[in-house]
Amino acid sequence: MSAIAEENKPAAPVASMSSGIALVKLAPWLYTIGLFAVWELLVIFLDMPPTILPAPSRVFAAIVQYWSPIWKNSLQTLYTTTVGFAIAVVAGLGLGLFIGWSKTIYAGLYPLMIGFNAIPKVALVPILVIWFGIGAVPAILTAFLISFFPIVVNVATGLATIEPETEDVLRALGARKMDIMLKVGIPRSMPYFFGSLKVAITLAFVGSVVSETVASNYGLGNMMSSAQSMFNVPLVFAGLLMLAIEGIAMYALMAWVEMRMTGWAHRSSMSH
Amino acid sequence: MHHLVSIEDVDMRYGGAAGTLAVSGLNMKVGKGEFAAVVGPSGCGKSTLMKLVTGLHLPQRGAVLVAGKLVTEPVSIVGMAFQNPTMLPWRTTLDNILLPLEIVEKHRHRLRAHKKEYVEKAEHLLEIVGLKGFGSKFPWQLSGGMQQRANLCRALIHEPELLMLDEPFGALDAFTREELWCVIRDLHAAQGVTIVLVTHDLREATFLADRIFVMSARPGRVLKEHVVPFERPRDLEVMYEKGFNDMVHELHGEIAKARVAA
Numbered sequence: 350m351s352a353i354a355e356e357n358k359p360a361a362p363v364a365s366m367s368s369g370i371a372l373v374k375l376a377p378w379l380y381t382i383g384l385f386a387v388w389e390l391l392v393i394f395l396d397m398p399p400t401i402l403p404a405p406s407r408v409f410a411a412i413v414q415y416w417s418p419i420w421k422n423s424l425q426t427l428y429t430t431t432v433g434f435a436i437a438v439v440a441g442l443g444l445g446l447f448i449g450w451s452k453t454i455y456a457g458l459y460p461l462m463i464g465f466n467a468i469p470k471v472a473l474v475p476i477l478v479i480w481f482g483i484g485a486v487p488a489i490l491t492a493f494l495i496s497f498f499p500i501v502v503n504v505a506t507g508l509a510t511i512e513p514e515t516e517d518v519l520r521a522l523g524a525r526k527m528d529i530m531l532k533v534g535i536p537r538s539m540p541y542f543f544g545s546l547k548v549a550i551t552l553a554f555v556g557s558v559v560s561e562t563v564a565s566n567y568g569l570g571n572m573m574s575s576a577q578s579m580f581n582v583p584l585v586f587a588g589l590l591m592l593a594i595e596g597i598a599m600y601a602l603m604a605w606v607e608m609r610m611t612g613w614a615h616r617s618s619m620s621h
Numbered sequence: 622m623h624h625l626v627s628i629e630d631v632d633m634r635y636g637g638a639a640g641t642l643a644v645s646g647l648n649m650k651v652g653k654g655e656f657a658a659v660v661g662p663s664g665c666g667k668s669t670l671m672k673l674v675t676g677l678h679l680p681q682r683g684a685v686l687v688a689g690k691l692v693t694e695p696v697s698i699v700g701m702a703f704q705n706p707t708m709l710p711w712r713t714t715l716d717n718i719l720l721p722l723e724i725v726e727k728h729r730h731r732l733r734a735h736k737k738e739y740v741e742k743a744e745h746l747l748e749i750v751g752l753k754g755f756g757s758k759f760p761w762q763l764s765g766g767m768q769q770r771a772n773l774c775r776a777l778i779h780e781p782e783l784l785m786l787d788e789p790f791g792a793l794d795a796f797t798r799e800e801l802w803c804v805i806r807d808l809h810a811a812q813g814v815t816i817v818l819v820t821h822d823l824r825e826a827t828f829l830a831d832r833i834f835v836m837s838a839r840p841g842r843v844l845k846e847h848v849v850p851f852e853r854p855r856d857l858e859v860m861y862e863k864g865f866n867d868m869v870h871e872l873h874g875e876i877a878k879a880r881v882a883a
């Protein structure tokens with residue numbers, strides 16, 4: 350017995366340290382499980398009817414029960430969201446570079462952009478339906494419209510905030526505007542750009558689901574709105590859960606892309 | 622003596638006719654190969670002087686001549702270094718140093734074909750400033766003093782005839798600053814480049830320069846010109862000699878008077 354106890358002693362601090370790291374890694378899962386547990390208990394204690402607030406167990410049961418439509422509609426929503434988001438990335442990058450190019454363009458277009466961004470995108474869906482009919486196209490366009498603003502603003506900001514000393518050094522050497530943009534402006538705005546993708550992708554989900562809810566026969570938004578009309582509240586929550594999962598997955602992907610592409614920005618800010 | 626920089630009765634006003642007059646009636650001549658320092662109270666238009674000589678600003682009155690030619694556009698025979706090293710964090714130190722070559726008309730078309738030759742030159746410069754082997758490091762992996770050394774290399778890579786330094790050592794600690802004084806002193810001696818150093822540090826000016834211009838408060842003009850008599854090569858020990866301290870003291874008095882006059 351005592352031999353075993355002695356053997357264990359030196360290992361103990363190491364084990365507690367590595368368990369500390371493991372705890373941090375486990376924390377997101379533990380907290381999620383905790384949330385579901387609190388939710389489940391709340392429903393039991395308050396004796397909530399499933400038509401108002403279904404317990405997580407009911408929601409998971411609904412996911413299993415309706416797996417085929419949920420899977421199909423999840424893929425549909427993922428598709429409209431990513432297509433809309435992809436257009437937003439291309440257009441946002443292009444417009445951001447254009448706006449950041451000159452102070453006049455920046456000053457002229459910025460108020461317009463703010464005004465445009467202030468318009469609730471759900472109000473645009475009927476117009477998009479008039480133009481394109483119901484279906485995937487309005488969902489893609491709504492996802493695009495809602496998510497491209499943060500990309501534009503971030504890219505333009507990255508370009509507009511070049512240090513004046515850097516610009517002086519290069520201009521004194523005879524650099525043209527194009528040189529300064531290519532050598533400094535664009536690389537420098539990349540951390541802003543990749544950072545904005547995380548915000549943009551979650552907004553894109555908001556856009557596509559709003560449009561699917563109002564004007565589509567497919568997608569999670571449509572599925573949830575028809576489930577709601579049939580008082581199938583567990584299925585509504587199942588849809589919300591799937592959206593949350595897709596959102597987290599895409600966010601994680603964008604965060605990974607950001608880290609891969611502009612790791613230098615994180616490391617360089619650490620040294621200050 | 623042939624003058625590399627010649628500023629003749631220059632006025633420079635910012636922001637239109639009612640704007641602030643930064644310099645007025647400015648006269649200054651710096652000979653080829655000379656090391657000039659410009660000192661003065663803060664806001665005396667030292668940065669304006671930098672921009673006038675490099676052609677980033679054009680004066681409203683008077684003339685700025687560099688290498689005998691009237692400055693009407695940015696002058697690419699000039700290298701610049703500021704207090705903020707402004708290294709680009711996504712480039713290695715070596716690539717940062719090579720940056721001017723991608724810009725300057727004379728080199729940008731040759732760079733790709735003669736890359737090896739230019740890299741050797743950059744590595745030679747790195748060795749001179751004591752950064753041998755650090756070319757592959759990123760700027761944020763270097764200390765402030767090392768970044769400023771790399772900054773000097775970048776200012777020198779295109780072999781400028783004139784080096785303009787705007788308080789390049791202002792943000793460094795005293796020992797690092799003295800080390801870099803010696804680096805710049807040796808660069809000046811070895812490369813025969815003309816240097817104009819804008820600084821607040823009177824000991825720095827006296828230690829490094831052949832000629833010191835004292836400027837007035839805004840609108841800036843040259844109040845007095847001193848020729849620094851100490852023999853070259855100068856050792857850091859010169860700063861503890863009586864003559865050196867007297868000169869620093871005299872400069873200090875002149876700037877204090879210029880501040881009061883403002």
